Amino acid sequence: MRKSKTNTNTSAAQITKAYALILILITLLMSSSIITVVGYRLVANKHAEAQSLMRVLKRSTVAGKPDWVRWRGESTLDTSNTFVSVATKSPGQAAQIAYSPRTESFLNKDFHSWPLIKGIQYRSEQGVYYHIVAHERSSQGTKKKVAVKYEIWLSLNNMVRIFKIILETIGLIVIFSFLLGLGFIARLAKRLNQPLVDLTAATHEINKAENITYHESLPISDSPQEVHDLSIEFNRLLSSLNQQVLREHQFVSDASHELRTPLAGLRGHIRLIRRHGKEHRDIVPTSLDYIDAESLRMQRLIESLLRLSRMDQVDLKLTYFDLGDLLDKIMTRYRQQIPQYLQRNQLSDATVYANQDSVEQIVTALLDNAHKYSPAKSTITFEITATDAVIKLKVLDEGIGISDDDKPYIFDRFYRADQSRSQKVTGSGLGLAIAARLVDLNRGQIEVQDNVPRGSCFIVTLNKTKL
Incomplete structure (x- = not known):
């Protein structure tokens, strides 16, 4: 019923x-x-x-x-x-x-x-x-x-x-036309309504599915145009929600993975102090130093993860500013903090349309990455080039470089290239992931290439004008 x-x-x-x-x-x-x-x-x-x-x-x-x-x-x-x-x-x-x-x-x-x-x-x-x-x-x-x-x-x-x-003829024609028209319009209405029925059925199947991959999508019909457009918008919404869920899962997975090792180390030193702290008081300062260093690293890691999580929902305010002036400011600040020599080329007009604070974070992250993986007496170079539509900022170092196998994953969270060569380098592995996300929020692009003959070259492309 x-x-x-x-x-x-x-x-x-x-x-x-x-x-x-x-x-x-x-x-x-x-x-x-x-x-x-x-x-x-x-x-x-x-x-x-x-x-x-x-x-x-x-x-x-x-x-x-x-x-x-x-x-x-x-x-x-x-x-x-x-x-x-x-x-x-x-x-x-x-x-x-x-x-x-x-x-x-x-x-x-x-x-x-x-x-x-x-x-x-x-x-x-x-x-x-x-x-x-x-x-x-x-x-x-x-x-x-x-x-x-x-x-x-x-x-x-x-x-x-x-x-x-005449009446009988009109009556027969009317009845025939009514039945024929009713059948035709019923079929037409059913055909026009079928894409919505399929859309509802597909949504129901997704809702009751036990194993969701978060890559599901709804069928897109060719006609009518309204249902076609509605299906596309539904898929965009579904894709956005799926990406949000995947990011949340990634956040939980990354956090649990990165926190598991330092937490195990902290608990190990705490057990060591409990068992042998009274008899061997010399181990207490060493364990406390380890606990302090690891807890500080965990704090920085959590702050970086929270920053990445907030970036998934932030919308930056973009303005015009001179990228050359920003580089001069950053280089002046870091020349006394890192051993590498900093230099940049001169460009008369390096105005970009972006968010200045976030671009400063991007440049700082790339500079910090170059500093970690480059010899102390090497040179880190900032090079600015311009076309009619974009400004390209290149950060070139003379470090260990990045293999072709690692380049596709270098901007993933917690990914660190060439583990055997970089295992002594401190860091959470989130710096480049944060930089890549900030570049995306500034509607730009970031890529990595080899710096011939040695090292890496990170290229950040920003727009000169409002799109």
């Missing part, structure tokens, strides 16, 4: 109902119009015929006596089923009535008429007739005025039969 109610509330059912109602109204209006026009024309034709017969009758009547042979001869219409009476009344005398053949027996039958169409009469066993009356006064001699009353009953049975045929 519930399924039947649901089916009647579907778009296809509502479209079919609306079409059926409109079709019924149009059909009734068209049928009534046709019947009215045809009926009026038929009655008008009969009225014209009756007037013609009346004129012939008056010409065939002499001194109140009609000449029936002449009347039938001069009439161009079929008078076989037409009845006529001519009543003549002279002053002081009773009326004299002349009937055409069979008229007296015809008038003996009861008849029915209607107020709105008084000229139409129905007589049992004889059918429908059109009744017309005319009065005339004629002179007999010099003084007598004779009143003549003419009455004609013109058969409408042929017209009624034609009218009945």
Whole structure:
């Protein structure tokens, strides 16, 4: 019962109902119009015929006596089923009535008429007739005025039969058109509604699926256009939600993975102090130093993870600023903190459209990465180039470089290239991931290449103008 109610509330059912109602109204209006026009024309034709017969009758009547042979001869219409009476009344005398053949027996039958169409009469066993009356006064001699009353009953049975045929034909056409149109619109509505049904079914399957990969998508239909666009927007929303869930899973996975090792080390030193701290007091300072260093590293790691998590929802405010001035500021600050020599090329106009604070974080992260993986007496170079649309910032170092196998993953969270060579390098492995995310928020691009003959070259592309 519930399924039947649901089916009647579907778009296809509502479209079919609306079409059926409109079709019924149009059909009734068209049928009534046709019947009215045809009926009026038929009655008008009969009225014209009756007037013609009346004129012939008056010409065939002499001194109140009609000449029936002449009347039938001069009439161009079929008078076989037409009845006529001519009543003549002279002053002081009773009326004299002349009937055409069979008229007296015809008038003996009861008849029915209607107020709105008084000229139409129905007589049992004889059918429908059109009744017309005319009065005339004629002179007999010099003084007598004779009143003549003419009455004609013109058969409408042929017209009624034609009218009945028209009604039956219209009825059959209307029923056939209604059923054909109803079937067509039902199929069309179902076909138009099918993409929505498929969309609902696909959504239901995703909702009840036990193993969700978070890469599911909804089917996209070619037509109608509205459902096509809706499916695309649904998939965009679904993709955004899936990416958000995957990022949250990645965050939990990364955090648990990176925190597991230092937590195990901390618990190990705590157990060591509990077991041997009283007998071997010399291990206490060493363990405390380890606990302090690891807890500080965990704090920085958590802060970096939280920063990455917040970046998934942040929307940076972009403005115009000079990238060269920002580089000078960063180089002045870090020249006293790192042993490598810092240099950059000069460019007259290095204006970019980006967020200055986030670009400073990007440059600092790339500088910190170059510092960690480069010899102390090497050179770190900032190189700015420009085209009509973009500014490219290159950070070149003379360090250990990055292999071709590692380049596709260098911006992933916690990924550290060449573990055997960089295992003594401190860091959480989140610096480049944060930099890549900030570049994306600035609507730019970041890539890594080899710095010939030695080292790495990170290239950050930023827009010069608002897109």
